[in-house]
Amino acid sequence: MSQTITIDPVTRLEGHGKITLKTDDNGAVQEAFFTVTQVRGFEKFCEGRPFYEMPSLMARICGICPVSHLVASAKACEAIMSVEIPHTAAQLRRMLNLAQMVQSHSLSFFYLSSPDLLLGMDADPAVRHLFGVVEAKPELGRGGVRLRRFGQHIIELLGNKRIHPGWVIPGGVTEPLTTAKRDEILAMIPEAYANVKYALNWYKQIVPNFKDEIESFANFPSLFLGLVNEDDSIEFTDGALRLIDAEGNIVKDGIHAAQFEDNFGEAVEPYSFVKFPYYKPLGYPEGSYRVGPLARLNIAKTMGTPLADEELIEFKKLSKGPVLGSFHYHYARLVDILYGIEMIERILTDPLILDKHVRATAGVNRQEGFGVAEAPRGTLMHHYKVDDKGLMLYANLIIATGQNNNAMNRGVLQTAQKYINGKKLEQGMLNRVEAVIRTFDPCLSCSTHAFGQMPLSIELLAPDGSRLDEIHR
Amino acid sequence: MSKIKLATVWLDGCSGCHMSFLDMDERLIELSSQFDLVFSPIVDFKVFPDEVDIALVEGAISSDEDEHKIRHIRKHTKMLIAMGDCAVAGNVPSMRNQFGVKGVTDRVFFDTASLQQQVPCQLVPTLHAKVRPVHEFVPVDVFLPGCPPSADTFYTVLSELLAGKTPDIASLTRFGA
Numbered sequence: 138m139s140q141t142i143t144i145d146p147v148t149r150l151e152g153h154g155k156i157t158l159k160t161d162d163n164g165a166v167q168e169a170f171f172t173v174t175q176v177r178g179f180e181k182f183c184e185g186r187p188f189y190e191m192p193s194l195m196a197r198i199c200g201i202c203p204v205s206h207l208v209a210s211a212k213a214c215e216a217i218m219s220v221e222i223p224h225t226a227a228q229l230r231r232m233l234n235l236a237q238m239v240q241s242h243s244l245s246f247f248y249l250s251s252p253d254l255l256l257g258m259d260a261d262p263a264v265r266h267l268f269g270v271v272e273a274k275p276e277l278g279r280g281g282v283r284l285r286r287f288g289q290h291i292i293e294l295l296g297n298k299r300i301h302p303g304w305v306i307p308g309g310v311t312e313p314l315t316t317a318k319r320d321e322i323l324a325m326i327p328e329a330y331a332n333v334k335y336a337l338n339w340y341k342q343i344v345p346n347f348k349d350e351i352e353s354f355a356n357f358p359s360l361f362l363g364l365v366n367e368d369d370s371i372e373f374t375d376g377a378l379r380l381i382d383a384e385g386n387i388v389k390d391g392i393h394a395a396q397f398e399d400n401f402g403e404a405v406e407p408y409s410f411v412k413f414p415y416y417k418p419l420g421y422p423e424g425s426y427r428v429g430p431l432a433r434l435n436i437a438k439t440m441g442t443p444l445a446d447e448e449l450i451e452f453k454k455l456s457k458g459p460v461l462g463s464f465h466y467h468y469a470r471l472v473d474i475l476y477g478i479e480m481i482e483r484i485l486t487d488p489l490i491l492d493k494h495v496r497a498t499a500g501v502n503r504q505e506g507f508g509v510a511e512a513p514r515g516t517l518m519h520h521y522k523v524d525d526k527g528l529m530l531y532a533n534l535i536i537a538t539g540q541n542n543n544a545m546n547r548g549v550l551q552t553a554q555k556y557i558n559g560k561k562l563e564q565g566m567l568n569r570v571e572a573v574i575r576t577f578d579p580c581l582s583c584s585t586h587a588f589g590q591m592p593l594s595i596e597l598l599a600p601d602g603s604r605l606d607e608i609h610r
Numbered sequence: 611m612s613k614i615k616l617a618t619v620w621l622d623g624c625s626g627c628h629m630s631f632l633d634m635d636e637r638l639i640e641l642s643s644q645f646d647l648v649f650s651p652i653v654d655f656k657v658f659p660d661e662v663d664i665a666l667v668e669g670a671i672s673s674d675e676d677e678h679k680i681r682h683i684r685k686h687t688k689m690l691i692a693m694g695d696c697a698v699a700g701n702v703p704s705m706r707n708q709f710g711v712k713g714v715t716d717r718v719f720f721d722t723a724s725l726q727q728q729v730p731c732q733l734v735p736t737l738h739a740k741v742r743p744v745h746e747f748v749p750v751d752v753f754l755p756g757c758p759p760s761a762d763t764f765y766t767v768l769s770e771l772l773a774g775k776t777p778d779i780a781s782l783t784r785f786g787a
């Protein structure tokens with residue numbers, strides 16, 4: 138008799154989703170759905186508002202990566218204004234974007250995933266959380282809290298507020314950097330290095346314990362998309378997009394923001410409010426791809442900073458071509474953090490970083506604009522259309538988490554088939570199914586969320602769909 | 611005395627209020643010795659417990675699922691705190707009200723989709739016609755405005771509540787803060 142297993146909410150995610158598994162008569166998992174249960178409508182309700190409001194409005198899509206939305210939105214607005222922003226403003230925004238990447242990755246790695254990595258996938262859920270990590274390994278837990286603080290505090294120093302700073306505007310930023318603030322950031326850097334190096338060393342010691350998970354956590358060939366610079370180094374704020382295949386061949390290079398929609402479309406599935414992007418020439422689902430830390434490290438040939446480059450060499454040794462196992466997102470995330478700290482330090486030595494000229498002004502010079510940036514979890518695209526007064530007519534947003542949607546669904550199925558037999562359910566098996574989603578660090582507030590009125594429940598369905606039995610955890 | 615049972619819940623918000631709560635940084639770890647986090651996106655419990663002392667609720671109510679949750683939470687919570695402007699007043703999510711659900715779903719699942727255009731209807735909740743703040747559904751004990759309320763605000767409010775005192779919210783935060 139077939140069964141439906143529901144995990145709702147999926148916890149320790151940034152936002153909630155739910156997983157539904159369908160088993161056959163023998164209890165083997167046949168189908169898996171990762172459902173995102175909210176839709177908010179930013180693409181619609183921005184209509185009629187002035188375009189220059191967009192960065193601070195769109196930032197409210199997400200409290201975890203508001204800066205990515207600020208940056209992509211401001212770039213789309215600047216395309217409408219047809220301006221190039223001052224060098225100093227561009228550098229300050231790069232720094233802000235990197236600071237956010239560091240804090241967001243710290244949230245993902247330390248707050249959400251390190252409980253599984255340190256305490257084990259089968260550990261008691263009552264202690265399997267950040268406070269449990271702080272208790273069991275204070276250097277790791279507290280170091281993670283400090284690293285997240287490092288990123289958040291830089292955002293606060295630059296933008297006067299940690300979450301939803303109003304500092305990024307179309308044309309640049311509202312205020313230049315002061316010497317005192319620059320020195321404060323520089324003073325925080327040594328501790329940030331120490332914390333990320335500790336985490337990297339620790340991660341390399343424990344990763345051999347997860348051989349089975351590495352094999353089955355969304356480990357399959359796919360395309361990868363991300364920003365790179367002309368010298369093939371990793372990029373978060375500028376550069377152009379590159380799409381590679383599972384062997385590492387370039388499928389398409391030099392894709393600029395305005396060409397995004399020519400290359401990528403979105404399909405709708407009936408079971409999720411988040412759409413399924415794909416590379417148009419290959420169609421759906423064949424053209425599905427992955428974005429985020431793993432994709433970026435697979436695409437870039439160099440990080441462009443010395444310490445992160447040493448790690449990139451090690452990362453590339455994991456596989457002959459691109460690294461295909463999504464478990465390695467964790468490692469890639471730590472390498473991103475290390476790069477972020479090095480790059481922030483480098484940006485602060487720019488002789489023009491304290492320059493007062495940080496804003497360009499212009500009106501509406503074009504009625505359409507596109508902006509692309511790398512959010513911590515991958516490529517983000519904003520597309521706006523305005524009337525001749527600059528009032529919004531239309532917006533389309535393609536978010537990072539959406540671009541991993543297909544891979545997450547496939548990954549859940551792969552992991553469920555390995556670890557779940559419907560006849561015998563164990564908590565640690567179910568946690569693994571959630572953990573595969575956590576490797577992607579999906580930001581569901583960028584598209585939505587849900588709740589856990591429904592506990593982890595297993596429903597036994599008769600062939601006609603009627604419920605025969607139900608068990609709750 | 612047993613520890614305070616604390617829950618944090620995420621409805622239709624951007625998670626910024628939860629992030630600001632985490633922005634207490636090490637102060638959150640200090641305070642954590644005085645409470646048990648019994649339900650939250652950052653812990654692994656799937657069921658909202660029967661007896662919760664304090665629940666911080668982020669976000670507005672925008673679907674049948676949200677409404678179901680908030681009624682359940684109210685029933686099992688002594689002190690319900692509307693956390694942030696979305697919970698307090700509807701804020702950004704309620705901007706969709708003037709366009710209706712169809713306006714939103716047409717844009718998201720038809721205009722901006724390129725294949726299999728449809729409104730998802732399996733395994734997903736039903737959207738309410740209008741997004742409303744929490745107090746329009748259930749009584750709220752404390753309103754904590756801000757978008758988001760700052761980490762310092764959270765620290766003061768939580769410390770006072772844990773000490774059995776009533777915090778003076780007006781001196782700490784305001785709408786739009």
Ligand code: SF4
Pocket residue numbers: 197200622623624625626627668669693694695696697701702756757758
């Ligand atoms: S009040 Fe602001 S920070 Fe909080 S959930 Fe709403 S938009 Fe996000």
